[in-house]
Amino acid sequence: MLYTSESLESVIEHLSRLPTIGRKTAQRIALYLLKQPREDVAGLATALVNMKDKTLYCSVCQNITENDPCPICESPRRDRGIICVVEDPSDVLAVEKTNDYHGLYHVLGGVINPLEGVGPEELKVRELLHRVQENVQEVILALNPNVEGEMTTLYLAKMLKTFNVRVTRIARGIPLGSELQFIDEATISRALEGRVTV
Amino acid sequence: MLYTSESLESVIEHLSRLPTIGRKTAQRIALYLLKQPREDVAGLATALVNMKDKTLYCSVCQNITENDPCPICESPRRDRGIICVVEDPSDVLAVEKTNDYHGLYHVLGGVINPLEGVGPEELKVRELLHRVQENVQEVILALNPNVEGEMTTLYLAKMLKTFNVRVTRIARGIPLGSELQFIDEATISRALEGRVTV
Numbered sequence: 001m002l003y004t005s006e007s008l009e010s011v012i013e014h015l016s017r018l019p020t021i022g023r024k025t026a027q028r029i030a031l032y033l034l035k036q037p038r039e040d041v042a043g044l045a046t047a048l049v050n051m052k053d054k055t056l057y058c059s060v061c062q063n064i065t066e067n068d069p070c071p072i073c074e075s076p077r078r079d080r081g082i083i084c085v086v087e088d089p090s091d092v093l094a095v096e097k098t099n100d101y102h103g104l105y106h107v108l109g110g111v112i113n114p115l116e117g118v119g120p121e122e123l124k125v126r127e128l129l130h131r132v133q134e135n136v137q138e139v140i141l142a143l144n145p146n147v148e149g150e151m152t153t154l155y156l157a158k159m160l161k162t163f164n165v166r167v168t169r170i171a172r173g174i175p176l177g178s179e180l181q182f183i184d185e186a187t188i189s190r191a192l193e194g195r196v197t198v
Numbered sequence: 199m200l201y202t203s204e205s206l207e208s209v210i211e212h213l214s215r216l217p218t219i220g221r222k223t224a225q226r227i228a229l230y231l232l233k234q235p236r237e238d239v240a241g242l243a244t245a246l247v248n249m250k251d252k253t254l255y256c257s258v259c260q261n262i263t264e265n266d267p268c269p270i271c272e273s274p275r276r277d278r279g280i281i282c283v284v285e286d287p288s289d290v291l292a293v294e295k296t297n298d299y300h301g302l303y304h305v306l307g308g309v310i311n312p313l314e315g316v317g318p319e320e321l322k323v324r325e326l327l328h329r330v331q332e333n334v335q336e337v338i339l340a341l342n343p344n345v346e347g348e349m350t351t352l353y354l355a356k357m358l359k360t361f362n363v364r365v366t367r368i369a370r371g372i373p374l375g376s377e378l379q380f381i382d383e384a385t386i387s388r389a390l391e392g393r394v395t396v
Contacts, residue, residue, distance in 0.1 A: 004264075005264045006264065008253060008262060010245045010248065011248075011249045013245075015242070018230065018231075020226060028217055029219070030249070031262075032217050033249070034249065038250050038251075041247065042246075044212040044213070046243070047205070047208045047212045048239050050205045050208065051208065051228070051232065052236050055232060064229075065203055066204065071202050072202060090229055092202075
């Protein structure tokens with residue numbers, strides 16, 4: 001027996017299965033929770049089950065929501081002519097934080113990854129192509145700039161060509177606040193390629 | 199509204215209050231949990247409440263336990279003549295992992311820290327002095343080697359002097375697998391001081 005309490009051991013076991021949390025961190029969190037008031041721990045437990053019970057995927061954009069369609073798809077203030085395609089719900093949040101985008105989203109639920117057996121059928125590609133037929137002027141591809149994201153971007157661009165819609169991708173270049181000397185050459189290449197008139 | 203789901207927001211809020219977990223990690227964990235089967239999430243939630251409800255502090259050694267006295271204090275195989283004094287329950291685990299210690303423990307619940315208003319009264323010092331009166335031959339002070347741990351070690355050593363008990367402290371020196379060139383000079387000083395005949 002490693003711990004003097006089975007229920008503590010069980011919490012550590014559960015926590016260490018979560019991403020970014022190793023066994024040591026799990027132990028630290030469990031011991032921290034032990035010191036907290038019961039209602040705080042119960043609050044976390046309730047929040048977890050609550051989230052699991054209340055959330056579903058929006059039938060239009062596939063984002064996480066509690067009502068179907070989701071508040072973004074429902075909002076009369078959003079531009080229904082633009083769809084921004086992202087990989088995950090967390091990417092929707094990242095774009096929303098800019099406060100600069102007022103169109104709709106489409107969450108693919110992943111990217112094409114042949115090594116892991118993820119093809120277009122595993123993603124919400126069909127749903128996207130279906131949406132594009134309804135008065136959409138532009139599709140912005142905002143996938144992560146890695147090999148899989150690139151592959152998916154090219155695949156989607158090809159699929160969308162048959163529709164009467166403008167297909168764009170977000171710019172790749174040097175991030176704000178960075179220093180040229182520390183940026184990799186591939187990024188600088190893209191930045192040069194995508195240069196704009198001042 | 200940042201998220202399209204209040205219950206998701208609530209989980210992120212709760213998780214980001216935990217030690218070592220920032221808002222980004224909380225978001226990542228929450229989205230990970232969303233993808234897991236309901237029973238896994240419910241399992242974590244139940245484990246949390248369960249731990250909170252079942253655990254208590256051992257009235258003898260002040261360690262976390264589900265039964266009072268704890269399995270270590272109860273065990274007939276432990277040497278009741280030695281008490282190892284540690285700061286936290288996680289330190290008990292660290293010592294237990296060595297498989298080299300067969301005495302009892304005493305968890306102080308912290309160390310003396312005047313800046314944070316923690317004096318001997320806030321710690322389980324009285325309980326320790328009480329235990330020492332009952333047939334204890336040795337008290338091993340195994341507190342962390344920092345200023346507060348040092349202060350507490352010296353304080354306890356002074357308090358224990360009045361009892362007929364041997365008071366020792368764990369050796370400070372170079373850790374195994376390290377290289378002398380990377381060890382700080384204070385540690386090397388202690389290692390020289392504590393040298394033993396080969």
